[in-house]
Amino acid sequence: MNIALEARGLTKEFKGFVAVKDVDLTVERGSIHALIGPNGAGKTTCFNLLTKFLQPTRGTIIYEGRDITKLAPAEIAQLGMVRSFQISAVFPDLSVLQNVRVAVQRKRGESFDFWRSERKLSRFDDEARRHIDEVGLADFLHHRAVELPYGRKRALEIAATLALNPDMLLLDEPMAGMAQADVERISALIRRVAQNRTVLMVEHNLSVVASLSDRITVLARGEILAEGDYATVSRAPAVIDAYIGAGYE
Template structure:
């Protein structure tokens, strides 16, 4: 992979917990404009790496770079403002607000009005055109007035993606976006990820290998905190170490 074109990369990234090394000397790069999948068996270190990249964990050693600048010690909130957004940072759905209100709150956050719930309807309505455009992109415009808790599971996950997009991210990090979905929702969500990836970069942890095969430009495989393979699906699926890691085992 040409790391000079990487928007997100690590150098010697390591994280240990009381002597247990969860991520070990990882040199990792995500090419700008790509859909990059992170896979691996149980205990591979994927969640730890995700938490390090988004600064919810601090590394024991090593460096993290975003858009050419070191972010090893940046705060998660600062990274979100710079366009590096992990879905749960701003996609916690308010269950008893409408779909429109949930996305509008994310837009308020982007414009520095996060806690201004007392604002008049007139001032809040200035966001509504942008909200409806986002909902149309995600296919949720007909759900705008529905209360979030009433949404089917797959549509609720789509709402989370809409609130993520409201932050105008340059890089979206998705942790198991297909978890708990039926086949119809999986197909719909995979198509949505491909759609929102246009003009953006997506890094995702995903267990559904058929989805990874269909939509990923690049795949990184972790095992015991180390990268054992990287490349297209055809390349990594033919790798003996990858096949050994998955044969007879569950997918983390």
């Protein structure tokens, strides 16, 4: 198996409370891997550990054969592992084009680009447009981000993430708060952008997980309950008990 991301014995304690305990996780290169579980399962904490927004109490994180356990989030992004967040992270008063162009500029690492004239920054427009086309927002090129419907804002966030040319995309609840039409649109988008990338996502919508994921890891109380394809994990007694106990159908 070609492994993109691996965690060994990943543990996070908060003043005696163990939020994530001895998690061993392997994400295969080129796959869509979902991390699911009832509320309070430790999904977000695990996600923040993998992306280094939290430092693990113990354990090791390996990305593309390199130990990244002690690296900062920005260093990990530079290696090609880029994440999105649950909360909208676009610049509301910038246009769709300008939002994605900021990401293109950031990839270059030239901080002074932000102070240059619009005319000089326009050299980034072609690349920005390619990513905007990729997520189906070509018709909204000059709309301000604040004017976009929620689902298209999420598509804009993915476009900005893609502008960093990630090899691995980590999506934190990409369907949260969406209407069904938006869920279908973003699901199709994730499937499309995953054709040449690895995707790890935290997601509550089990129908999305079932339709998109190659492999699923189920967490409960900070520990792995089950792992496998949807058919396997959905039949696991421990998983059924965890979801019924949390009020899921």
